[in-house]
Amino acid sequence: MNHPRPRRYDLIAFDWDGTLFDSTALIVRxxxxxxADVGAPVPEPAVAAEVIxxxxxxxxxxxxxxxxxxxYERVAQRYRHHWFASQHEVVLFDGVAELLQALKARNFWLAxxxxxxxxxxxxxxxxxxxxxxxxxxxxxxxTASKPHPRMLQELMREFGTEPERTLMIGDTTHDxxxxxxxxxxxxxxxxxxxxxxxxxxxxxxxxxHSVAELSDWLAAHA
Numbered sequence: 001m002n003h004p005r006p007r008r009y010d011l012i013a014f015d016w017d018g019t020l021f022d023s024t025a026l027i028v029r030x031x032x033x034x035x036a037d038v039g040a041p042v043p044e045p046a047v048a049a050e051v052i053x054x055x056x057x058x059x060x061x062x063x064x065x066x067x068x069x070x071x072y073e074r075v076a077q078r079y080r081h082h083w084f085a086s087q088h089e090v091v092l093f094d095g096v097a098e099l100l101q102a103l104k105a106r107n108f109w110l111a112x113x114x115x116x117x118x119x120x121x122x123x124x125x126x127x128x129x130x131x132x133x134x135x136x137x138x139x140x141x142x143t144a145s146k147p148h149p150r151m152l153q154e155l156m157r158e159f160g161t162e163p164e165r166t167l168m169i170g171d172t173t174h175d176x177x178x179x180x181x182x183x184x185x186x187x188x189x190x191x192x193x194x195x196x197x198x199x200x201x202x203x204x205x206x207x208x209h210s211v212a213e214l215s216d217w218l219a220a221h222a
Contacts, residue, residue, distance in 0.1 A: 009185075009222050011161040012103060013152060015170035016114040017052060018192025020100075021124060023090040024171075027052050027193075030082035031063060037078040040067060052193040053115045053174040055140035083120070092128050093191070095211035100133050103218065109159045112137040113151040113168065113178065135159070147177030152184055167205075167222065169214070176202035189214060 017023045031048040035041065043063040051059035056079065060072050067075075103110060111134060114121055118139045125131045136158050144150035156166055163183035168175055171192025176199065179186035188204040190196045191211075199207055205221075208214040 007106070007108075007222070008165075009108065009167045010165040011109040011111060011155065011159050012167045012169065012218075012222065013111040013113045013155055015053060015168075015172070015175045015192075016112055016116055016121060016124065018171035019169060019175075019189055020092060020096050020112075021090055021128075022093050023087075024049060024052060024193045026086055026090055027083070030079050030086065031060070033082050034060075034075045034078035035064060038071060038074045040064060040071060040075065049193045053146055053170070053172040055115050055145035056117065058145050059115070084123075087120075087124065087127070090124075092130075093211050095215060097128075097130075099211060099215045099218070100130070102215065103222075104133060108222070109135045109161070111135060111155045113146075113155065113175075114138070115140045115146055115174070117141045146174040147181055149178060149182035152178060152182035156182070173198050173202055176204055187214070187217065 014020055017027060028045050028048040032042050035043060041064055047063055051063045054062065056076055057072065060075050100110065112121065116139050118141055121137060121139050136155055138151040138154055143154060152166065152168060156163065166184040168179035168184050168186045169189065170176065171189045172194045176186045176188060180202065186204045188199045188207045190207055190209045196207060206217055208217055
């Protein structure tokens with residue numbers, strides 16, 4: 001008689017942009033356009049991609065260091081303009097909705113831990129009909145920015161889960177550092193903002209190259 005495999009995790013937390021939402025190219029475009037709008041130097045596309053996942057103030061300062069604080073605020077305003085004007089172009093990666101429904105059917109707690117703002121995440125969740133799917137979410141403007149562990153710590157406290165029973169899934173080194181700082185396992189996906197080589201030294205349990213691979217891994221190991 002076959003017995004069900006014991007579940008490895010109770011809480012699975014996802015990054016949003018570049019992990020579930022196919023938004024990397026749009027974010028890079030919006031960051032670069034925002035700097036151009038205010039007459040500031042424009043970061044290279046690879047640099048703009050590298051800061052995805054951080055809170056917006058941290059991301060802009062890291063993308064182009066050394067500007068006056070007031071100028072960063074103007075860049076942030078222009079970024080929001082470009083993002084909200086274009087976010088209707090962005091969709092979930094193929095297979096994400098099915099993956100999340102399969103995890104719900106296995107009774108995992110599902111969460112989002114993102115560098116987006118609360119407004120940005122809520123609008124994105126609503127636009128793709130996923131608001132009811134997630135049991136909790138955390139955004140960078142209501143807690144600490146990645147890689148500070150507070151996002152995951154708050155989520156674990158909310159559900160009464162331990163770090164060893166919590167899995168973080170993301171497309172950037174910021175997500176992997178967040179998980180490590182919180183004492184949790186992590187999975188990396190290579191189809192988002194950061195290159196596979198950047199994951200070396202961060203010890204994800206696996207690097208997955210598509211949503212299908214991610215689904216298969218979670219079915220076998222989570």
